[in-house]
Amino acid sequence: MIRRIPPAGWAGAALVAALCLFPFAMAMITGQPVGEGAPKFWQGMLIQVFILAVYAMSYDLLMGYTGILSFGHALFFGTGSYVLGIMLKHAGWPLWQATLMIVVVAVAQSLIVGVLSLRVSGVYLTMVTLAFAQMFFILAEATDFREWTGAEDGLQGIPIPAWLSPTDQRLRFYFVALGFALIMYLLARRVVNSPTGAVMVAIRENEPRARMLGYNTFVYKLIAITISGVMAALAGGMNAIWNLNANTAMLGVGTTINALLMTIIGGAGSLVGPMLGAGVLQLLGYWLNAAFGPRWPLIFGVVYILIVLFFPYGLVGTWRLRGGSLLSLWRRRFGEARQAATDARR
Amino acid sequence: MGGCAAHTQDKKYYGGTLSEVIIQAVGLTRHFGGLRAVDGVDIAVAAGSFHAIIGPNGAGKTTLFNLLSGFMKPTSGQVLLRGRDITRLPLHRIAHLGVGRSFQITNVFPSLSVLENVRLAAQAQGRDSLKIWAHAAAFRRYEERARHALGLVGLAARAADVAATLPHGDKRRLELAILLAADSELLLLDEPTAGMATEQVPLLLEVLRGIRRDTGKTILLVEHNMGVVMSLSDMITVMHQGRVLAEGDPAAIAANPAVQSAYLGEAYRHAP
Ligand SMILES: Nc1ncnc2c1ncn2[C@@H]1O[C@H](COP(=O)(O)OP(=O)(O)O)[C@@H](O)[C@H]1O
Ligand SMILES: [Mg+2]
Numbered sequence: 001m002i003r004r005i006p007p008a009g010w011a012g013a014a015l016v017a018a019l020c021l022f023p024f025a026m027a028m029i030t031g032q033p034v035g036e037g038a039p040k041f042w043q044g045m046l047i048q049v050f051i052l053a054v055y056a057m058s059y060d061l062l063m064g065y066t067g068i069l070s071f072g073h074a075l076f077f078g079t080g081s082y083v084l085g086i087m088l089k090h091a092g093w094p095l096w097q098a099t100l101m102i103v104v105v106a107v108a109q110s111l112i113v114g115v116l117s118l119r120v121s122g123v124y125l126t127m128v129t130l131a132f133a134q135m136f137f138i139l140a141e142a143t144d145f146r147e148w149t150g151a152e153d154g155l156q157g158i159p160i161p162a163w164l165s166p167t168d169q170r171l172r173f174y175f176v177a178l179g180f181a182l183i184m185y186l187l188a189r190r191v192v193n194s195p196t197g198a199v200m201v202a203i204r205e206n207e208p209r210a211r212m213l214g215y216n217t218f219v220y221k222l223i224a225i226t227i228s229g230v231m232a233a234l235a236g237g238m239n240a241i242w243n244l245n246a247n248t249a250m251l252g253v254g255t256t257i258n259a260l261l262m263t264i265i266g267g268a269g270s271l272v273g274p275m276l277g278a279g280v281l282q283l284l285g286y287w288l289n290a291a292f293g294p295r296w297p298l299i300f301g302v303v304y305i306l307i308v309l310f311f312p313y314g315l316v317g318t319w320r321l322r323g324g325s326l327l328s329l330w331r332r333r334f335g336e337a338r339q340a341a342t343d344a345r346r
Numbered sequence: 347m348g349g350c351a352a353h354t355q356d357k358k359y360y361g362g363t364l365s366e367v368i369i370q371a372v373g374l375t376r377h378f379g380g381l382r383a384v385d386g387v388d389i390a391v392a393a394g395s396f397h398a399i400i401g402p403n404g405a406g407k408t409t410l411f412n413l414l415s416g417f418m419k420p421t422s423g424q425v426l427l428r429g430r431d432i433t434r435l436p437l438h439r440i441a442h443l444g445v446g447r448s449f450q451i452t453n454v455f456p457s458l459s460v461l462e463n464v465r466l467a468a469q470a471q472g473r474d475s476l477k478i479w480a481h482a483a484a485f486r487r488y489e490e491r492a493r494h495a496l497g498l499v500g501l502a503a504r505a506a507d508v509a510a511t512l513p514h515g516d517k518r519r520l521e522l523a524i525l526l527a528a529d530s531e532l533l534l535l536d537e538p539t540a541g542m543a544t545e546q547v548p549l550l551l552e553v554l555r556g557i558r559r560d561t562g563k564t565i566l567l568v569e570h571n572m573g574v575v576m577s578l579s580d581m582i583t584v585m586h587q588g589r590v591l592a593e594g595d596p597a598a599i600a601a602n603p604a605v606q607s608a609y610l611g612e613a614y615r616h617a618p
Contacts, residue, residue, distance in 0.1 A: 214441035
């Protein structure tokens with residue numbers, strides 16, 4: 001039996017193909033060699049998108065699929081980058097062992113955070129996760145461990161094997177990062193389509209009801225946070241390789257907020273949405289920075305508000321509503337707002 | 347004293363036969379601040395019976411269901427399931443021991459499809475929920491069971507609809523389908539016809555009658571429709587202000603003067 005590939009599958013395959021061709025197309029268009037100049041620069045831009053996309057997707061597993069609002073997601077991303085840096089620079093481990101270590105540490109961290117925070121719910125959980133992330137942020141800044149972490153200067157000069165050098169082997173790095181994002185996406189999709197993923201969604205929808213059906217929801221939430229944590233930590237490790245350093249900002253609140261922004265912009269609970277959100281955040285950030293200088297976050301804020309107003313379920317989530325219902329959604333939304341404004345004036 | 351009650355009520359008469367007690371409340375009490383919503387209730391439900399709980403609004407019927415199903419923990423007292431103390435067990439364990447319930451206020455997974463709502467109930471009964479590497483749709487038996495349950499309540503045609511978009515009466519039927527797919531031994535039904543259009547009630551009754559006739563399930567039902575209660579029940583418990591006012595078969599309850607003055611008179615006289 002031949003399995004029919006749905007249109008979305010074809011679109012995904014076409015996108016991957018386009019991304020594979022992108023460096024060469026850039027080289028042809030600009031007339032520059034593929035490993036230099038503009039082609040190299042834009043590969044770098046997309047590499048960051050790929051890394052952020054994995055990070056955003058990991059947040060979506062928690063927020064979009066399981067309904068857990070964490071304010072401490074940077075904990076996993078940042079720790080992942082520090083673990084990689086410390087293992088390569090101070091322990092002298094090979095890359096694959098360091099990667100394994102990222103997974104081990106992330107699992108331990110997720111289980112601890114999960115056990116301590118998942119028993120409480122709602123705003124408490126959000127606070128507990130924030131507290132954890134802040135704790136590690138302070139640890140990373142602490143001068144006591146300067147020898148290992150570089151304290152407030154960050155962990156600089158992580159020795160990356162020459163074959164994966166983000167500067168000298170840009171094209172290779174590009175394909176490694178693309179492959180990384182693709183594999184992580186396929187894994188995440190596997191999870192959300194599994195029976196376990198179905199329970200995660202049930203928890204998001206109505207946790208007491210899920211428990212009444214016989215699901216030990218704590219276990220499923222713990223699974224969700226662990227998978228999400230490992231995925232975020234791997235993205236953090238990748239980010240450390242790309243930047244050749246790990247720094248405290250990766251553990252900071254801003255990094256968590258980025259996950260939230262990318263997920264909301266792209267559309268929670270869709271996996272591809274937050275990945276797209278990562279692209280929007282990265283590319284828009286670049287262009288706005290080029291156009292407006294250091295005040296670009298102000299403009300970005302406005303764009304963000306517009307996106308939330310016009311695409312209430314994120315870009316992908318709202319697009320899935322299809323044209324007709326999107327129009328009626330806007331009409332309802334802004335019709336109501338106009339009505340409310342008229343009523344208020346009266 | 348509570349332990350004593352547990353022993354004396356292991357068996358119970360109904361319909362002329364002696365039967366096992368499936369679920370039992372012993373001195374069950376739940377306070378909300380100063381309010382005693384459920385106040386020292388003793389009740390024993392015979393396995394395989396159709397047992398109704400009636401009483402005016404605020405009598406504590408829903409709270410009693412919350413306590414029996416583990417949804418709420420009692421201030422004092424015990425819940426025994428086949429003689430086993432389940433008072434302190436977590437909700438999901440109680441569900442796995444065969445207690446299912448529907449809610450007076452519709453309680454489903456709003457943005458999931460009707461089918462997925464019911465499929466999740468079926469999946470909860472199996473042992474496949476932690477198979478993170480498999481595809482949920484590959485477990486056909488859960489979907490088949492879900493479709494079967496939807497067929498029983500007459501919702502098969504709406505399987506693909508989003509639960510939140512169903513009209514009220516259909517949501518009530520969805521509640522019931524979820525319960526049927528879970529295949530629990532003991533069904534706690536909290537006002538399944540509440541707010542349902544009159545013409546939809548007979549179908550629901552037919553489903554209840556079918557369960558009673560074709561399966562060994564025990565049904566504990568809270569219902570205001572006296573026609574339903576009187577025609578289906580083996581046993582009726584009347585609650586009033588958190589306490590048990592009377593208990594007996596339909597004829598005895600209908601004839602009980604205390605019940606008539608407290609509640610039943612009006613309602614029963616107007617029942618179809
Ligand atoms: N969660 C709650 N918090 C406070 N009071 C409650 C709660 N649930 C029920 N009650 C009160 O307990 C009493 C019994 O309510 P309930 O069990 O819903 O009665 P019934 O289902 O028989 O109408 C009512 O007075 C109600 O207001
Ligand atoms: Mg009630």
